[in-house]
Amino acid sequence: MKFITKTIVTLGLTTSLMTASAAALSNDKIRVGMPEEMFLNLVEFVAQENGFYEDQNLEVELVHIADSSIPVRALFAGELDVSQTGMPETLSAIDKGAELVTIGGVHTGLHYTFYVNPDANIETLEDLQGKKLGISGPGTLPHVVMVAMMKEAGMTPEQIEDVTWVSLQGSSSRRNGIVTGIIDATVAGFNPRAVEDPSIGTAFNVPETLPNYVMTPWDTSTKYLEENREVLKRFITAELLATRWVLDNRDEALEVAKTRFDYNEDELIAFYDFYAERIWNPNGMVTPEQAEYMQQLNLEAGMQDNMLPIEEVLDTSIVEEVLAEIGEY
Incomplete structure (x- = not known):
């Protein structure tokens, strides 16, 4: 009887240690709101399929949403961790009191x-x-x-x-x-x-x-930024490395695109050339000048009542940390 009791205790301890070990090794999850699935997101598909997220111990859920006004509300409600669906809506929400911020982006060009x-x-x-x-x-x-x-x-x-x-x-x-x-x-x-x-x-x-227009940067809540800074840093690292891989490996990137999109080879090449030339941002930076320009557009469109201080709408400190480690492209 003592033997059986000891075995049960030992098994329980072993199970607890294994569970703790698995938890320590598990990937951090991050939910990213994005536009409807399009070639723009080839960077994210490469990051998933070629292990860029996994290398950073991340499990990234890509949530495709056609209406770009929805992710801002989802960010504020905590249903998304990051949004890549539109800077104007984020600025408008900040102007109305939402605690959100733009932190950079790899899809900043106007596509x-x-x-x-x-x-x-x-x-x-x-x-x-x-x-x-x-x-x-x-x-x-x-x-x-x-x-x-x-x-x-x-x-x-x-x-x-x-x-x-x-x-x-x-x-x-x-x-x-x-x-x-x-x-x-x-x-x-x-x-x-x-x-x-x-x-x-x-x-x-x-x-x-509109050369200074910022299309779909990374937006997040200030709460998530404060509580998950290291997770965001790993996410940004993965996104920048994946973007650079896409730009440096055209043929291989097109092979990934073939598994995702129902277009012929010439059409996929046209997509790639358009995004590579104008849209993908391998350094992930949004400048204060761009943030000011976007606010001015919002003011003129009636989407924003006040010109906000740049530090209230833009925080590129994590991008700067990542670039200091991996270098500029």
């Missing part, structure tokens, strides 16, 4: 194409006056981008107000809105198949029109 209905007679941005324009919703990325482009073209507030905004969530829905005639124009994610579609026209150069 939109301007799509138009070929029969809508849109040759200049001024021609948008009186037209039906597709957006995800008021204050979302497509809305802010289109207003910013019209302002850059010198359109007056009265001209900009003389449009009809039509809510269509997701890039594919807005492009379909062009085909069906629901809308006359929209901005949506670059898509080589859509560019070649005769029923959809393209106009203007969105990235060059």
Whole structure:
């Protein structure tokens, strides 16, 4: 009887030690809100499939959300840890009292194409006056981008107000809105198949029109930043290393893309070249000047009431730590 009792105690102790050891070795989990699945996210898919997250002892859940206003609310509610779906919404939320902050990003370039209905007679941005324009919703990325482009073209507030905004969530829905005639124009994610579609026209150069625009950086809550700084540092390290691998290994990156997207080789190459040239940011930095520019756009669009101090909306200290360790690209 004593033997049996001793064995049970020993087994219990062994089990406890094994459980503790497994817990010590388990990966930290992080939930990342992102746009609908698109080529933009090749960096994240590579980070998952090639072990960049795992090397940093991370288990990353990618949560794809078409409406870019939802992740901000999810961040505030603690349902997401990081969001990569839009700086304007985050700034607007901070202005209203939300304790959120931008910490950098690898998808900072403006990855939109301007799509138009070929029969809508849109040759200049001024021609948008009186037209039906597709957006995800008021204050979302497509809305802010289109207003910013019209302002850059010198359109007056009265001209900009003389449009009809039509809510269509997701890039594919807005492009379909062009085909069906629901809308006359929209901005949506670059898509080589859509560019070649005769029923959809393209106009203007969105990235060059708004070169300081920050598209989808890493946003998080100040609470999560304070409590999980080391986890965020490992996440940023993995993302930067994966981005650099994608840029340095074009053919291998395209092989990963083939497993994720139903496009032919020429289309995938067009995707890659677009993002590699204009969008992916291998150093992960968002500058104070960019943050100020984004706030100014929000003020002009009525999404923000006050110009906030940069330190209230931007904290790149973790990115700076990572760059000090891995170097700049």
